[in-house]
Amino acid sequence: xxxxxxxxxxxxxxxxxxxxxxxxxxxxxxxxxxxxxxxxxxxxxxxxxxxxxxxxxxxxxxxxxxxxxxxxxxxxxxxxxxxxxxxxxxxxxxxxxxxxxxxxxxxxxxxxxxxxxxxxxxxxxxxxxxxxxxxxxxxxxxxxxxxxxxxxxxxxxxxxxxxxxxxxxxxxxxxxxxxxxxxxxxxxxxxxxxxxxxxxxxxxxxxxxxxxxxxxxxxxxxxxxxxxxxxxxxxxxxxxxxxxxxxxxxxxxxxxxxxxxxxxxxxxxxxxxxxxxxxxxxxxxxxxxxxxxxxxxxxxxxxxxxxxxxxxxxxxxxxxxxxxxxxxxxxxxxxxxxxxxxxxxxxxxxxxxxxxxxxxxxxxxxxxxxxxxxxxxxxxxxxxxxxxxxxxxxxxxxxxxxxxxxxxxxxxxxxxxxxxxxxxxxx
Ligand SMILES: Cc1cc2nc3c(=O)[nH]c(=O)nc-3n(C[C@H](O)[C@H](O)[C@H](O)COP(=O)(O)OP(=O)(O)OC[C@H]3O[C@@H](n4cnc5c(N)ncnc54)[C@H](O)[C@@H]3O)c2cc1C
Numbered sequence: 517x518x519x520x521x522x523x524x525x526x527x528x529x530x531x532x533x534x535x536x537x538x539x540x541x542x543x544x545x546x547x548x549x550x551x552x553x554x555x556x557x558x559x560x561x562x563x564x565x566x567x568x569x570x571x572x573x574x575x576x577x578x579x580x581x582x583x584x585x586x587x588x589x590x591x592x593x594x595x596x597x598x599x600x601x602x603x604x605x606x607x608x609x610x611x612x613x614x615x616x617x618x619x620x621x622x623x624x625x626x627x628x629x630x631x632x633x634x635x636x637x638x639x640x641x642x643x644x645x646x647x648x649x650x651x652x653x654x655x656x657x658x659x660x661x662x663x664x665x666x667x668x669x670x671x672x673x674x675x676x677x678x679x680x681x682x683x684x685x686x687x688x689x690x691x692x693x694x695x696x697x698x699x700x701x702x703x704x705x706x707x708x709x710x711x712x713x714x715x716x717x718x719x720x721x722x723x724x725x726x727x728x729x730x731x732x733x734x735x736x737x738x739x740x741x742x743x744x745x746x747x748x749x750x751x752x753x754x755x756x757x758x759x760x761x762x763x764x765x766x767x768x769x770x771x772x773x774x775x776x777x778x779x780x781x782x783x784x785x786x787x788x789x790x791x792x793x794x795x796x797x798x799x800x801x802x803x804x805x806x807x808x809x810x811x812x813x814x815x816x817x818x819x820x821x822x823x824x825x826x827x828x829x830x831x832x833x834x835x836x837x838x839x840x841x842x843x844x845x846x847x848x849x850x851x852x853x854x855x856x857x858x859x860x861x862x863x864x865x866x867x868x869x870x871x872x873x874x875x876x877x878x879x880x881x882x883x884x885x886x887x888x889x890x891x892x893x894x895x896x897x898x899x900x901x902x903x904x905x906x907x908x909x910x911x912x913x914x915x916x917x918x919x920x921x922x923x924x925x926x927x928x929x930x931x932x933x934x935x936x937x938x939x940x941x942x943x
Contacts, residue, residue: 529765530716532910560790563709570672595837620672623905630909648710648821653811709822710823747759765893767895779888784877791848793852882902883895
């Protein structure tokens, strides 16, 4: 049987492992943490949002970013300390501006395909992930942001998404808990939310029952690839061991860049830090006063999701500060203030802060496909949409593996792949 190693047990690694197993492969899943979903897939915004498929590669983002760099508490923070990785990534981000339209349309298509696949996996594997199927409402307090959303809507519609404009009255009808004045909104009924950590750990347990080997608490330290096999050396508690596989899939989040470099590939992932707070809705009044509809405030760059009766997640901000996971009070405070502004009766006494690093490519398209070496594959770099896109890119990479002659000896069997979608890029 063909043996495949998957590096990383975040949402992309676990969904990839599951899609490979669906095709009959023997999978070993590695993670340096003792459990699945302990890094960026731990406490994100929770949105499965085709309506947030717009890529950020626009001149207006660049100008707004420059303004925000001078503003305390703004959604963007850049550590000005010189770093080749940071500034070269930013140069590539600007160079990708001409692809803004095409990449936004393509991301929308992928996100729509992913939503069905994600639900299907959860149903088939039989676990709960606090899914709230109530749509996502984008809210706007000024005309300029609303007008931009109207422009974006044309691209989302081209990608196949049905998202409709709503007047201020309807904003309040859709989410009666919201307080404040709005210019308008956009509502996407087909989007939904869920707890990424519950999903990833639920799926990891299910694939383990199905025969996957979970090597958690192990650090993949060395990789050697030749014509016949991949030799992977891992270490745990000062002991190391080497195992051989027919192929590997790299799903290592922000570490994917360093691993790819060792394998002769360039995967220019930058760690774009974000924060969340999980507001504990301990009392009945807070439970009543918190929204059930998922919100996206485009101006503040804040997303929200209700995770069951007693948790309300608020996430946002982008920080360019390398692989730094410090939780800064001045970045958490705006999220708490946002909650108090729009939901004044929700108690923020117990708001659990968290920081994570989005593995982001400069053109904002995930790296999905084969590396320069035949036995090496990638499914990584999903940036701000890793939860949304995970189920579809897992299918795409598993399908690429199945079609690879080197791994299978002959062309492998393929099951229902979304062959029309494009995320693979030449390495
Ligand atoms: C604040 C915030 C809000 C977000 N909100 C949303 C949202 O609402 N919707 C959405 O779609 N996306 C959202 N995202 C993005 C999404 O969370 C990420 O894209 C996704 O979690 C990335 O998953 P991953 O599997 O690629 O990476 P990770 O979850 O980071 O997993 C990578 C794993 O690889 C392991 N690893 C790395 N190197 C090695 C090694 N050498 N050996 C062993 N193991 C290794 C790590 O330990 C880690 O567990 C948000 C992100 C943030 C930060």
